[in-house]
Amino acid sequence: MAYAAVLTAGLFRGSVCSQAALSRAIPRALRHLTLTSIMKSKRKTDHLEKTANAVRQEVVSAAKVCGIANESPTVKRLRLLVADQDFSFKAGQWVDFFIPGVSVVGGFSICSSPGLLEQERVIELAVKYTNHPPALWIHNQCALDSEVAVRVGGEFFFDPQPAAAAGNLVLIAGGVGINPLLSILRHSADLLRERADTGRGWETGTITLLYSAKNTSELLFKKNILDLVNEFPKKIACSFHVTKQTTQISAELKPYITEGRITEKEIRDHISRETLFYICGPPPMTDFFSKLLENSHVPREHICFEKWW
Structure with a gap:
């Protein structure tokens, strides 16, 4: 073939x-x-x-x-x-x-x-x-x-088994740290499609992507991400953050854009016993948010991060 x-x-x-x-x-x-x-x-x-x-x-x-x-x-x-x-x-x-x-x-x-x-x-x-x-x-x-x-x-991955309890995902990305999280987001969308088509497989909760980059041109995979948000509006949500934007933000992106860094409040708003957090970005960002979650009494096994580069 x-x-x-x-x-x-x-x-x-x-x-x-x-x-x-x-x-x-x-x-x-x-x-x-x-x-x-x-x-x-x-x-x-x-x-x-x-x-x-x-x-x-x-x-x-x-x-x-x-x-x-x-x-x-x-x-x-x-x-x-x-x-x-x-x-x-x-x-x-x-x-x-x-x-x-x-x-x-x-x-x-x-x-x-x-x-x-x-x-x-x-x-x-x-x-x-x-x-x-x-x-x-x-x-x-x-x-x-x-x-x-x-x-x-690598040990940073998302691979839920069909019988696993339903849960939520929060994906926190900085810069090119979006790469493994996009893989997880796309895999989650595949699981949603499988569930809709067959009624079998892992029952996903909500999936939220919080993604920060210098400006909108450095927000990778924007169209791919928004296509998934539009395909699964009740399941997948995203919030783009830009920290050094100097040009006008396009109309189609504007509803999803916040100027400024991802805030502690945004993270805390998503904390629950059913939520898994995956973090990948510059090491200081990863350290900050993983420590914030630990200090907010999120179990360590619910905090996954990648920080090897």
Whole structure:
């Protein structure tokens, strides 16, 4: 069966990547993954060293770039067709990102849902421009049909079982910290659709996204998020925050925008015994909100955060 890159409003430049062609690419891609590049990175601040104690899958799978888009002026989004049928992930997890010829290993959260992988063998990543070699490669050298390899890791994920009690989700994102939370939001929407279609699966409560960025151009995936809000108006809500907005806010975004940071009151308003909190953003933001929740007597097992970069 052939898999084609999905074209989204002309953003993605798609290529057709067949399963057979990708299977032939596996040996070529993996030949470039030396023991040095898999086991360590050059600098102490690199991804593999920061996540040395994190749980990882054993599968290292070849993948091919089959879509590239500019998500914002500083963030590039990739679609990767993944070859290995044993490759899987849970919403919120990240990948080790191996690039032929680049000794430093990247670490990027998956922003797509597990459902997209199941249906199309595709995952999506959104990578901010930095001087880190893997991010530089993605922004300056990556092209359609580029061959890479990926391996799943991380304990920050949302994977409710069908028999789990109904509960609410509050997702708190800052900047590119939206990536794993978007995966969780998309997975939650998949569960809502499954429940509506079959009457089975996890019974979701309400899902609230509180998302802060410098300005509206740096609010990633705005359309994707608002499409889900409009699809499930009684279940999914979002509040966008901008901290350094200098231009006029568009009419379609204005109802969802607050100028200023996410406040303590907003967080406290969502506290209940049935609510799980997922936080991902700059470390000071993550520290602040996780401590606020602890001090508000939210059980620690109801506070999940990602802070490895």
